[in-house]
Amino acid sequence: MxxxxxxxxxxxxxxxxxxxxxxxxxxxxxxxxxxxxxxxxxxxxxxxxxxxxxxxxxxxxxxxxxxxxxxxxxxSPAVPMIPIDPDKALEVRFMDRVFDNQIQANQQRIIYNALRPETDRDPIADAEARAKLETAYAWLDGVMAGRTWATGETFSLADCGAAPGLLYAHWTHAIPARFEHLWAYRRRLLARPSYARALDEARPYRGYFPLGAPDED
CATH class of the missing domain: 3.40.30.10 (Glutaredoxin)
Structure with a gap:
């Protein structure tokens, strides 16, 4: 190799x-x-x-x-992140796009706006990104009601992106407590050994987060 x-x-x-x-x-x-x-x-x-x-x-x-x-x-195909079955693979790729485009992209729009000088910030763009996160949170809460991982019972590509996506999204625009299924999924992601390891490696850099990283995670 x-x-x-x-x-x-x-x-x-x-x-x-x-x-x-x-x-x-x-x-x-x-x-x-x-x-x-x-x-x-x-x-x-x-x-x-x-x-x-x-x-x-x-x-x-x-x-x-x-x-x-x-x-x-x-x-390394022994532990696939994308299923071999084409229909299951399509679902994994779809959920991967959701976490990248609806969670991570909107979270980063808020962060990039916050990093600008105060006089250059765009309150309309900020409000739009927050509204889209609210929509994504509500939709994901419904999707995760009957699932362990993003597409079912098997950890996949989609979960790889969901873990940091939902971590930072909550830090940026809090996930409402009423979304119990989404919260349970986020907790499972943070407890997954692969992500817990990555998260620990990132802890020394938490001061980089411009909005202030919470202690809870």
């Missing part, structure tokens, strides 16, 4: 998503910490947009976290 190199930062939600898949598979990799200027230069040589994580696998590189995890399934 080739040496898998992951350009990442432990506090990044999308990096955590990829790292959870590595831990689920018990798949070794070499981390390249992006606080190192040299590592960031290497990443931009592979992916000029500068977004992370990026996976380097010998002479090939892979960007975009869901694609990275699909690559890990090719490298």
């Amino acid at each position: 080739s040496d898998l190199v992951l350009y990442s930062h432990p506090f990044s939600s999308y990096c955590q998503k990829a790292i959870v898949a590595f831990y689920e598979k018990d798949l070794p990799f070499t981390p390249r910490m992006l606080e190192d200027e040299g590592a960031m230069a290497e990443l931009k040589a592979l992916w000029p947009f500068g977004q992370f994580p990026v996976l380097q696998d010998d002479d090939r590189s892979f960007a975009e976290t869901s694609i990275i995890i699909e690559r890990l399934d090719q490298v």
Whole structure:
């Protein structure tokens, strides 16, 4: 097996998503910490947009976290993050898109807005992102009423993204207590050994969270 190199930062939600898949598979990799200027230069040589994580696998590189995890399934298929059955795989990919586009994207819109100088902040964009999170929370609470994991009883690609997505989303715009099924799912995600490990590795960087990280998680 080739040496898998992951350009990442432990506090990044999308990096955590990829790292959870590595831990689920018990798949070794070499981390390249992006606080190192040299590592960031290497990443931009592979992916000029500068977004992370990026996976380097010998002479090939892979960007975009869901694609990275699909690559890990090719490298280590024994513990698949995407089912072989095409209908089940479609459901996993759909829920993965929900967590990326409806949870993580809107959470990050709020954070990016908060990082701007106060005079440049956009209250309309902030309100829109919060409203979309409220819609997502309500929808997910209904979906999770009869499920253990995002698509049923098997942990998958979708759960890899849901774990950091729901962690940071609640920190940013609190999940209402009435969404009991979503809260129960979030607790299961935080207790999953693969994510608990990734979360512990991120703890030294909690001061980076611009809205203030709560003690509860």
